[in-house]
Every structure is written in C-alpha cells, then in structure tokens.
Amino acid sequence: MSVTTLDPATFRHVLGHHPTGVAVVAGLDPDGQPVGLTVGTFTSVSLDPPLVGFLPTRESASFAEIRKAGRFTVNVLAHDQEHICRALARPAGTKFDGLDWTPSGNGCPLLPDVVCSIDCELESCTPAGDHYFVTGAVQDLRIHRSAAPLLFFRGGFGSFTGIDREATATR
Ligand SMILES: Cc1cc2nc3c(=O)[nH]c(=O)nc-3n(C[C@H](O)[C@H](O)[C@H](O)COP(=O)(O)O)c2cc1C
Numbered sequence: 001m002s003v004t005t006l007d008p009a010t011f012r013h014v015l016g017h018h019p020t021g022v023a024v025v026a027g028l029d030p031d032g033q034p035v036g037l038t039v040g041t042f043t044s045v046s047l048d049p050p051l052v053g054f055l056p057t058r059e060s061a062s063f064a065e066i067r068k069a070g071r072f073t074v075n076v077l078a079h080d081q082e083h084i085c086r087a088l089a090r091p092a093g094t095k096f097d098g099l100d101w102t103p104s105g106n107g108c109p110l111l112p113d114v115v116c117s118i119d120c121e122l123e124s125c126t127p128a129g130d131h132y133f134v135t136g137a138v139q140d141l142r143i144h145r146s147a148a149p150l151l152f153f154r155g156g157f158g159s160f161t162g163i164d165r166e167a168t169a170t171r
Contacts (some may be wrong), residue, residue, distance in 0.1 A: 022038060022076075023076045024038055026101070026110075027066035038085050038086075038089040040152050052135070061091070076114055082157050087099060104117060104140075114145065117144065118138055
C-alpha cells in the first residue's frame with residue numbers, strides 16, 4: 001500500500017500485528033501525587049550508557065507532569081495485571097484510585113507484583129510526529145517477580161507461553 005493512501009485505521013490495524021509488552025511509566029506531580037500512563041512502546045535503547053525509552057503522545061497530560069518532574073519509574077506488567085493496564089490507560093485524574101503503590105528508589109510509584117521496574121532520570125524528549133521519543137537514563141533496575149509478562153497483540157491482551165528460560169538457561 002502506498003503511503004499517500006494510508007489512513008489511521010489501517011496504520012493501527014497493521015501495526016497491531018506487532019506484539020508489544022505493556023508497562024506503566026509513573027512519576028509524581030508537584031504536589032507529590034502519583035501520575036502515569038500505560039505504554040506499549042517501552043524499549044531498551046542503549047547499554048553504554050544505559051538508556052531506555054518510550055513514546056508518549058504529545059497530548060498526554062500525565063507525561064507532561066512526568067516531564068516537569070524529570071524522573072520516572074517504568075513498571076513492566078505481568079500477565080495478571082490487565083486491570084492495572086486499563087486503569088493507567090484512563091484519562092488523567094483517577095488512575096491510581098484503588099491501586100497500591102510504594103515509592104521506588106527514586107521516589108516514583110512502584111506498583112506491587114510487577115515483573116520488573118526501572119528507575120530513570122529523564123534524559124531526552126524528542127518530537128516524533130504526534131508523539132515524543134523519550135529516553136531515560138537508568139539509575140536502578142530490579143526484577144520483582146518471575147512471572148510471564150502482559151502482552152498486547154491485535155487489540156487484545158495475552159501472555160507468553162514459549163520456552164521456559166530457566167529450564168534452558170544452560171544452553
Ligand atoms: C496496551 C496499551 C498501550 C498503550 N501505549 C501507549 C503508548 O505507547 N504511548 C501513549 O502515549 N499512549 C499509550 N496508550 C494510551 C495511554 O495509556 C492513554 O492514552 C493515557 O494513559 C491517557 O492518559 P493521559 O492523557 O493522562 O496521558 C496505551 C494504552 C494501552 C491500553
């Protein structure tokens with residue numbers, strides 16, 4: 001298909017065939033209240049220096065607060081945390097209602113029972129069409145739970161049912 005005939009629905013439909021993990025990027029607003037958003041765009045960026053990245057839409061009110069604070073924690077969701085994914089995908093305001101969290105090493109919200117978390121200082125924020133490409137300099141990172149991740153694929157949620165990494169670790 002030529003780019004000149006591309007419409008948003010086709011873009012979403014085709015790109016939806018690429019599976020992604022699901023993470024919550026969380027920080028604190030100036031009043032110390034938790035803010036955050038669900039992203040499917042979290043990725044590892046660089047080993048030296050250690051950088052990770054994600055792509056928030058330019059309209060994201062939650063990212064605007066995170067940007068002001070200059071730090072965030074990435075919470076990688078497990079297969080049984082779809083409810084957290086949905087809560088943090090709501091418009092800003094009531095996302096954390098009913099959700100437990102504790103301060104991570106950088107003070108940003110760490111959600112319970114996530115697979116792993118990555119504490120970051122905001123390193124760069126580059127316009128990329130209607131999104132930003134944000135990189136974070138990794139300050140700390142931890143595995144909390146040996147659980148299968150939550151995955152998003154073709155508009156629905158699922159998980160990973162492939163090889164057992166621990167059983168094959170000696171290969
Ligand atoms: C599985 C999933 C993945 C998402 N990935 C992104 C993403 O990578 N970037 C983004 O800006 N929004 C993404 N969203 C939508 C945001 O979570 C949602 O628009 C945002 O939380 C709205 O709140 P805000 O305006 O306060 O930012 C995703 C939503 C879901 C359910």
